[in-house]
Amino acid sequence: MDRQNDLRQQQNVPEFLCQERLDTNSPIAFKEPLPGAWNLHREYLSTKTKEEKERKASRFRTELDPEDVKLVNELGHLSADKLMEYVRTLQNTALSLGEEEAAQFSRAKLLKILEK
16 A cells, blocks of 8 residues: 555555545534425325324324325236336435435525524
């Protein structure tokens, strides 16, 4: 390694070495949990009334809403090709939402919105 460092110093080439670890969450950057797109959809964009939200479906022992059960039943009736097309569309939507969320976090960081 010393030989490589000597060569870099002789050639005036900077050493690009990243010390950042990407496998850990940063409690400094995001001190409190922020709602994601799923929570936004569930809380704000749902067309259900407050009474419908409070009423639980007693037929199902899972935490699925009747809308979720309906979606599972509809997906069960799709052919393999149609199901793959649905999954691709879902993946593309998730990717675009992730990119938009990353852009908004960058914007919030630059505007120092997340700081207290």
